[in-house]
Amino acid sequence: MTNFIKAICFITGIAYSSSIYAQATATAYEETNDKVQSLKIQSDKNAVTDALAPGSWWRRSMQDHDQRLAWYTDARFGMFIHWGVYSLAGGVWEGKPVGGYAEQIMRTKKIPGKVYRKLVDNFNPVDFNADEWMKTAKETGMKYMIITAKHHDGFAMYPSDAYPYDIRLTKFKRDPMKELRAAAKKYGIKFGFYYSHANDWEHPDASGRDWDTVGNAYLANLKGAPDWNKYQEFIPRVQKYVNNKVIPQLKELAKYDPDIFWFDTNQHLPISENLRILQNIRTFAPNVVVNGRLVTFNDFNFGDYLNTTDKPAFFRPQNQVWEGLPTTNESYGYSEFDTRHKPASHFIGLLAGAANKGGNILMNVGPMGNGKMDPRDLAILKGIGNWMQVNGESIYGTTTSPLSVQPWGESTYKNGTLYLQVKQWPKDGKLIVGGFNGTLQKAYLLANKSASALKTARLNDKDLIITVPAKAPDSIISVVVLKTTGKPKLDYTRLLSNTTANVLQAFDAALTGKDLLYGNGKLHNEFIRHWKDDTQVLAWNFRLNETARFKVTIEYNTENENESGKVYITVGEKKLWVDYAPTTSKQRVSKTLNVGIIELPAGAHELKLTAGEHQGKYLMQPLNITLTPVN
Incomplete structure (x- = not known):
């Protein structure tokens, strides 16, 4: 969507x-x-x-x-x-x-x-x-x-x-x-x-x-x-x-x-x-x-x-x-x-x-x-x-989340309430909600409604910081509830984390060009397929609040065992490339390749995945690109 x-x-x-x-x-x-x-x-x-x-x-x-x-x-x-x-x-x-x-x-x-x-x-x-x-x-x-x-x-x-x-x-x-x-x-x-x-x-x-x-x-x-x-x-x-x-x-x-x-x-x-x-x-x-x-x-x-x-x-x-x-x-x-x-x-x-x-x-x-x-x-x-x-309230009767993709997990929405389903609990006790700017009645843990409200503060005019306990209430997914007043202002451009890995899923990419198809979503099939040439492009928009360096990796497989080639990852004027060898999705396998290190300034960016030369009928089937912060 x-x-x-x-x-x-x-x-x-x-x-x-x-x-x-x-x-x-x-x-x-x-x-x-x-x-x-x-x-x-x-x-x-x-x-x-x-x-x-x-x-x-x-x-x-x-x-x-x-x-x-x-x-x-x-x-x-x-x-x-x-x-x-x-x-x-x-x-x-x-x-x-x-x-x-x-x-x-x-x-x-x-x-x-x-x-x-x-x-x-x-x-x-x-x-x-x-x-x-x-x-x-x-x-x-x-x-x-x-x-x-x-x-x-x-x-x-x-x-x-x-x-x-x-x-x-x-x-x-x-x-x-x-x-x-x-x-x-x-x-x-x-x-x-x-x-x-x-x-x-x-x-x-x-x-x-x-x-x-x-x-x-x-x-x-x-x-x-x-x-x-x-x-x-x-x-x-x-x-x-x-x-x-x-x-x-x-x-x-x-x-x-x-x-x-x-x-x-x-x-x-x-x-x-x-x-x-x-x-x-x-x-x-x-x-x-x-x-x-x-x-x-x-x-x-x-x-x-x-x-x-x-x-x-x-x-x-x-x-x-x-x-x-x-x-x-x-x-x-x-x-x-x-x-x-x-x-x-x-x-x-x-x-x-x-x-x-x-x-x-x-x-x-x-x-x-x-x-x-x-x-x-x-x-x-x-x-x-x-x-x-404990957490069913964050599932039943909810609608598609209005928030952009968040590095810590998922979110849902119901009747003026946002449910933040946190898989990656912040080690520093600071949960950043990217793109949220609204009036809050209260923020609290769904697992402990009677506890004191969680402290919140503006990180800037687009993002919110919630102070959470050092230990997650649930070892799988913990839910933080945001009760809002009115319709909050939202920024739909994804905010990347400078502390945890940011996975750009192929399923979340904007697709340009004809005939690109989605995989079925089974394990190792969450890819884009039928990628043939440089008229077809995958792109992700995101932003940074400060300059950051990232290790870039790409996970992929190939439809056929005779397909290999080169693809490019471009952000602005910065361009990285990677040579890839064949694999096959039929074996339910994928490969992850190191692409390189990229440093990006604060602000809005667009990452593009484009085609280079290749052998075989199709290019690789990309599953995701991951940007992991490095010092």
């Missing part, structure tokens, strides 16, 4: 994540006519044209967008649950651990449907307790829960008269969706369903089963995603699947009174079918929130908000409501042998980072086949809950 947009939102008091999103998407869709005409299937053209027409069903549904999303944008934190008969396998097949997502073991091991039925026959989660699950979510600080009612294996985790491949075929017999819905109401938690509408490995007319019976007919060139232009003769078959299974089951699930429907992998259906599903939902469940993976078209989605990447590590500014999808380890379904669990601090950092940019975190856990939560997950959730119990 640009500083200009942040300023407009802050001045007007409009939450960027709702009203401006509805206006922006409507405007953007006005400019898509050429893209619509580029669609190769006439039924897709017709469906998109009809949805975008003035007064269309889609445009009418967007008139209620803000009201529909009100609870969602306040919630900020939810629990995602992948649980099904695959949980009984626990990432193990025929006695051997299986890599990848455990919930996709059917596809990973190319298990025929008749063999997969052994999991159905033996599924009996006698330890399942809906109240325990919902209480855990509540104690963790989560405000909504989404659970897999049907995943890609096609098995319904509730009694489905519309298509009775469902929970009644197991030894369990009960309806866990009904029990969870009741528990959600008891604990005041919003509740909804993940439904795999496009991938279905059981139905003979569905897409996605690329190893058994009909799947090969739907394969294209990349990752099994269908190219429907090549396989138009199969569209009537998936239409039959949508008619006979998808829409009837969604109508059944709507009777549970859900707050949200969550979809995925829409590339496995033509756009026209995805739109038809959405139009049906808007008819029989008009107030239900629909995520952004049901229907996408070019850079837009027809849902209520955007889903960013799975397993994110970094976030970039967005121009709409959005949600990140981390999971406790590396799988979404329960995996007995996946021990790559992240600590609670990782997810607390994600919560702060997402709220800073106006986003939600939907955090996944994969319960075991017996119905119990994995103890490893429970330990993580407890750690998050401990932090949220």
Whole structure:
């Protein structure tokens, strides 16, 4: 999000994540006519044209967008649950651990449907307790829960008269969706369903089963995603699947009174079918929130908000409501042998980072086949809950921070209050808030509201100094609260620290030139890609209150293993260059190179990253440039 947009939102008091999103998407869709005409299937053209027409069903549904999303944008934190008969396998097949997502073991091991039925026959989660699950979510600080009612294996985790491949075929017999819905109401938690509408490995007319019976007919060139232009003769078959299974089951699930429907992998259906599903939902469940993976078209989605990447590590500014999808380890379904669990601090950092940019975190856990939560997950959730119990006020109901990037951490805003989420506690007891000039009622620690107010002073006409205790109240992130009077004056140019490292993230750069793309935000993928020549430039604006010397480093990787070259870092008339060797993001690695020392005077500066000569298709993929103060 640009500083200009942040300023407009802050001045007007409009939450960027709702009203401006509805206006922006409507405007953007006005400019898509050429893209619509580029669609190769006439039924897709017709469906998109009809949805975008003035007064269309889609445009009418967007008139209620803000009201529909009100609870969602306040919630900020939810629990995602992948649980099904695959949980009984626990990432193990025929006695051997299986890599990848455990919930996709059917596809990973190319298990025929008749063999997969052994999991159905033996599924009996006698330890399942809906109240325990919902209480855990509540104690963790989560405000909504989404659970897999049907995943890609096609098995319904509730009694489905519309298509009775469902929970009644197991030894369990009960309806866990009904029990969870009741528990959600008891604990005041919003509740909804993940439904795999496009991938279905059981139905003979569905897409996605690329190893058994009909799947090969739907394969294209990349990752099994269908190219429907090549396989138009199969569209009537998936239409039959949508008619006979998808829409009837969604109508059944709507009777549970859900707050949200969550979809995925829409590339496995033509756009026209995805739109038809959405139009049906808007008819029989008009107030239900629909995520952004049901229907996408070019850079837009027809849902209520955007889903960013799975397993994110970094976030970039967005121009709409959005949600990140981390999971406790590396799988979404329960995996007995996946021990790559992240600590609670990782997810607390994600919560702060997402709220800073106006986003939600939907955090996944994969319960075991017996119905119990994995103890490893429970330990993580407890750690998050401990932090949220004290600091949740700085997350819930907040909007995108009006402050520029701060070297000590993140910040959020709500009703005249700024929450400073400090990761790097100042060693000298002086917390500098760059760009803040306003009237304060009080500054205090969120962890100790009853304590004396913190002392504040003006560093200059743009920046504030807060005197904080020598020891941080929290070892992960401590929150300092600024109660303001009126709208403070803000300087949106980032203030660099002369005591701690300043990381200029590629995601925060201003981009010049065509065709530059963002990485997906996973670890070592928080880069800018498709950098080809010197017409494309990354730039960061910042300022200094006094002369400072910095050690300059750059972190990068390359898309291909034959790409090397030279790039330049320029600040004013000062120019540094660095030669780089190949690496590859596919290996999830990066390299950090020392660039040199640069001395800069007080004042405003612009740092530019520009292209030199290079070998291979693209230049490096920069992740960040770090300026570390040196004596």
